[in-house]
Amino acid sequence: xxxxxxxxxxxxxxxxxxxxxxxxxxxxxxxxxxxxxxxxxxxxxxxxxxxxxxxxxxxxxxxxxxxxxxxxxxxxxxxxxxxxxxxxxxxxxxxxxxxxxxxxxxxxxxxxxxxxxxxxxxxxxxxxxxxxxxxxxxxxxxxxxxxxxxxxxxxxxxxxxxxxxxxxxxxxxxxxxxxxxxxxxxxxxxxxxxxxxxxxxxxxxxxxxxxxxxxxxxxxxxxxxxxxxxxxxxxxxxxxxxxxxxxxxxxxxxxxxxxxxxxxxxxxxxxxxxxxxxxxxxxxxxxxxxxxxxxxxxxxxxxxxxxxxxxxxxxxxxxxxxxxxxxxxxxxxxxxxxxxxxxxxxxxxxxxxxxxxxxxxxxxxxxxxxxxxxxxxxxxxxxxxxxxxxxxxxxxxxxxxxxxxxxxxxxxxxxxxxxxxxxxxxxxxxxxxxxxxxxxxxxxxxxxxxxxxx
Numbered sequence: 133x134x135x136x137x138x139x140x141x142x143x144x145x146x147x148x149x150x151x152x153x154x155x156x157x158x159x160x161x162x163x164x165x166x167x168x169x170x171x172x173x174x175x176x177x178x179x180x181x182x183x184x185x186x187x188x189x190x191x192x193x194x195x196x197x198x199x200x201x202x203x204x205x206x207x208x209x210x211x212x213x214x215x216x217x218x219x220x221x222x223x224x225x226x227x228x229x230x231x232x233x234x235x236x237x238x239x240x241x242x243x244x245x246x247x248x249x250x251x252x253x254x255x256x257x258x259x260x261x262x263x264x265x266x267x268x269x270x271x272x273x274x275x276x277x278x279x280x281x282x283x284x285x286x287x288x289x290x291x292x293x294x295x296x297x298x299x300x301x302x303x304x305x306x307x308x309x310x311x312x313x314x315x316x317x318x319x320x321x322x323x324x325x326x327x328x329x330x331x332x333x334x335x336x337x338x339x340x341x342x343x344x345x346x347x348x349x350x351x352x353x354x355x356x357x358x359x360x361x362x363x364x365x366x367x368x369x370x371x372x373x374x375x376x377x378x379x380x381x382x383x384x385x386x387x388x389x390x391x392x393x394x395x396x397x398x399x400x401x402x403x404x405x406x407x408x409x410x411x412x413x414x415x416x417x418x419x420x421x422x423x424x425x426x427x428x429x430x431x432x433x434x435x436x437x438x439x440x441x442x443x444x445x446x447x448x449x450x451x452x453x454x455x456x457x458x459x460x461x462x463x464x465x466x467x468x469x470x471x472x473x474x475x476x477x478x479x480x481x482x483x484x485x486x487x488x489x490x491x492x493x494x495x496x497x498x499x500x501x502x503x504x505x506x507x508x509x510x511x512x513x514x515x516x517x518x519x520x521x522x523x524x525x526x527x528x529x530x531x532x533x534x535x536x537x538x539x540x541x542x543x544x545x546x547x548x549x550x551x552x553x554x555x556x557x558x559x560x561x562x563x564x565x566x567x568x569x570x571x572x573x574x575x576x577x578x579x580x581x582x583x584x585x586x
Contacts (some may be wrong), residue, residue: 136211139169139206140203140205147201149201150200153172153197156168158189160188161188162186168183171204181206189208190210206209241511289435292490300321362561363459365460367460369461376398376521377519381433383555384515384555385566386515390549390578391533394580395414408475415505415509419481423575425573427470449502450501451466453505454505455485465498466491490535503528504527509533513532514531516531520557525556526557529553530553533550554566
């Protein structure tokens with residue numbers, strides 16, 4: 133049996149022509165199992181492709197800035213004899229471990245077809261873009277939980293071109309790429325800067341705003357300073373957050389839910405849930421309540437089409453959950469939440485959150501959301517304005533619950549109140565609809581019978 137393995141591009145969702153932004157090994161080099169070989173970058177995430185086994189890279193089939201698609205051959209590996217018997221079962225074992233964390237009755241995400249040479253690649257951040265103290269290549273995944281649906285895809289740019297653009301202060305969102313697959317070249321950045329300096333209108337794919345740049349200040353004149361590079365998650369998410377904030381007319385509606393009875397139920401069943409291997413957090417009840425509200429108010433479970441003339445109403449209920457990781461926020465998607473029980477959602481939420489923190493989310497884990505929940509309840513705060521994940525039209529922010537005196541008509545009673553902050557796209561949703569949605573959601577949380585707890 134041949135010990136040569138072709139290392140292929142793993143499952144990268146629906147993406148094609150994904151650029152190779154970093155090559156970490158060279159032909160003739162000996163690598164260990166799971167050692168990162170190269171880095172790919174899609175619109176949504178950066179992922180490293182690991183070696184399926186220990187051995188020698190006999191051939192590299194790609195070079196820097198090449199674009200690849202799923203199942204393209206990246207390299208050829210001569211597997212060490214001692215490791216050749218272990219290479220094949222690696223992918224099934226990983227798949228088995230993942231599926232064990234999801235209840236049997238829950239619908240599992242469609243896995244990629246495993247092959248000995250292409251185990252699922254972890255979505256990770258690269259050390260070059262990580263902040264201080266974050267150098268390991270097993271750092272949390274890069275994703276913002278945001279679909280890039282501008283009229284025309286945002287072009288790619290290599291790390292060198294991005295650095296060049298930062299040095300010149302060029303906004304890559306306003307630069308038109310002339311390279312393959314609309315990739316931005318150094319010459320494109322230079323041409324853009326020249327057009328701005330000459331006063332000519334700059335090419336602007338998608339949206340363009342005439343905004344004055346921030347002042348350039350030498351802060352060292354005022355005291356000691358130090359530079360800290362942003363994490364890759366921050367770098368990638370910033371342009372999408374900026375786009376969403378500028379292009380969507382946000383309005384945030386605030387309400388509160390009396391979750392006293394819900395919390396009593398949660399505390400009463402906490403030990404039972406722990407015995408089954410999951411935490412019964414308030415978030416699972418929020419997911420169920422959001423599904424009920426989305427069913428009642430379908431406009432919130434929709435997206436504007438690219439021309440802004442029609443709504444795409446969704447008949448599925450895939451809830452994105454913002455997960456806090458050391459490198460930034462990522463948003464894995466829990467699918468078909470309407471068909472899952474509280475316990476099933478709790479198990480899947482634990483599994484998805486752990487994969488996010490371990491850097492093991494795949495592009496499919498990050499796609500297909502129809503509504504997002506961002507909870508700061510474990511930290512604090514009274515309200516905030518979450519930024520909508522385009523192309524979604526609403527997002528729910530949750531702050532920390534606190535005990536407050538509430539008048540019941542005869543006396544003040546201590547009640548646990550949960551602050552809710554609903555940001556919505558005012559092009560699609562008006563204030564009255566938002567108020568009704570938030571009140572329905574709050575009443576659902578206030579009545580355990582609605583949540584199926586009795």
